[in-house]
Amino acid sequence: MSSPWLRMLLAPAASLALLGPSATATAAPDGSGVAASVHTAGRVQDAGDVLRYSWPGVYFEGRVRGTAVGVVLDDPAADYDVQVDGATVATLVTPGSTTHWVRGLRDGVHTVRLVKRNDTPWSTSSFGGFVAAPGGAVLARPAARSRQIEFIGDSLTAGYGNLSTSRDCTGEQVARTTNADVGYGALTARRLRADHQLNAYSGLGMVRNYNGGSPEVTYRSFYDRALLNVPGDVWHAPGTWRPGLVVVHLGTNDFSTPLNPGEPWTDDTLAAAYRAAYAGFLEKLRTRHGPGATLLAVGAGPFAGHVEQVVEERAAAGDRRVRFWRLDDTGLDHGGCHWHYSARDHRLLADRLTSHLADLPIRW
Structure with missing residues (x-):
């Protein structure tokens, strides 16, 4: 079972990855940062404008009204699935600093879920929240x-x-x-x-x-x-x-x-x-x-x-x-x-x- 991947996982940790350029976004519903607009049960560090994390399988759930939703990320190492209304609509491979947009949605309220697929313990991931296109809005987060x-x-x-x-x-x-x-x-x-x-x-x-x-x-x-x-x-x-x-x-x-x-x-x-x-x-x-x-x-x-x-x-x-x-x-x-x-x-x-x-x- 020996592999280069296991040797990487056991290697000394790398430096933190910080969130890159910010995206234009609606404010969180109560104006108190990303954590106020998303539901997560994962181990995250709340830095206000970003949530930082490392463990695999960390997920974020939100609600957005409109015809498009953006996902603000900075992650040079991990992969993600983006799910809208229960269906996976994109897989992001080491996305880096980006806002990934899912467009062409029907005009209405949508649930969106972002999940970290793999384990990258040498790196820190950063999530900057979900954002809505002009005319839309980020709504109150789903209940736990x-x-x-x-x-x-x-x-x-x-x-x-x-x-x-x-x-x-x-x-x-x-x-x-x-x-x-x-x-x-x-x-x-x-x-x-x-x-x-x-x-x-x-x-x-x-x-x-x-x-x-x-x-x-x-x-x-x-x-x-x-x-x-x-x-x-x-x-x-x-x-x-x-x-x-x-x-x-x-x-x-x-x-x-x-x-x-x-x-x-x-x-x-x-x-x-x-x-x-x-x-x-x-x-x-x-x-x-x-x-x-x-x-x-x-x-x-x-x-x-x-x-x-x-x-x-x-x-x-x-x-x-x-x-x-x-x-x-x-x-x-x-x-x-x-x-x-x-x-x-x-x-x-x-x-x-x-x-x-x-x-x-x-x-x-």
């Missing part, structure tokens, strides 16, 4: 959904290469064929009519990264951030973000490759360190989200037993809302880039996860 889900994971959760027609991919092909919005997390959230975050970082594990790379960091090094390439950044969750469900799918990178000479582990000490870190991470999530949130720990392959052990120990200590889900990979083709889940696999997993969640005592 009553259900909220946070997905925590690696490339499998990010949708790495899930649209590829080949398992052999260059870094460029991985970038263009990754679409977090058709991954199992986003699909599950839509089926449950929930807002969601996809806090996924390709190549990283709980204590060990893919093939032992970048040993100075792990997924836990970045979890608290909104801007992944800004050391020390901390996302301050708004009071409106209270997920009833948190799904953790970390461990593939810890165990999918043999230990290399010079790594500070044996098979047994790696497993013990993984279980200890996992237990601490679940405790962190419980402290952050409170006793009412359901924590669903996903186990698969060689790490499933370790996850199950951690969950059993936590449940025995009195945590009534922690659960283990053994991921059923029966029938998956792993046809995405470098043997990752294909889009078909993601749909099957969303089916299975949605079915499993129906039996959980989730407090929405």
Whole structure:
């Protein structure tokens, strides 16, 4: 599964990307910046005239009256889908500093959604809002959904290469064929009519990264951030973000490759360190989200037993809302880039996860 794309993802972070030339736009409905005119559940940093972010799958939803809508972006690294009234009308590939216009709409009120397709943790993305053509207007933002889900994971959760027609991919092909919005997390959230975050970082594990790379960091090094390439950044969750469900799918990178000479582990000490870190991470999530949130720990392959052990120990200590889900990979083709889940696999997993969640005592 080694690839140039994974090596890029594990490389030192690049500098921030700032919003370029501004576009002519109607003001936000209450005049208080971009955040007032769009709905998002993602981890964003509000800079007033722009929203900045890094994680994959971040989405923005708005309402515009008129025959055209503009999307103000500055992003040299990521790809986006633009959706109007529920249909994808454009895919923007590394758009840079631009206002992309969707024209020729019927004159009336339209819903518009912008979603970041791939993971670009070395770069910071900037969104400057939706704008209306002359004679139109940006309307009040759509209401938030009553259900909220946070997905925590690696490339499998990010949708790495899930649209590829080949398992052999260059870094460029991985970038263009990754679409977090058709991954199992986003699909599950839509089926449950929930807002969601996809806090996924390709190549990283709980204590060990893919093939032992970048040993100075792990997924836990970045979890608290909104801007992944800004050391020390901390996302301050708004009071409106209270997920009833948190799904953790970390461990593939810890165990999918043999230990290399010079790594500070044996098979047994790696497993013990993984279980200890996992237990601490679940405790962190419980402290952050409170006793009412359901924590669903996903186990698969060689790490499933370790996850199950951690969950059993936590449940025995009195945590009534922690659960283990053994991921059923029966029938998956792993046809995405470098043997990752294909889009078909993601749909099957969303089916299975949605079915499993129906039996959980989730407090929405």
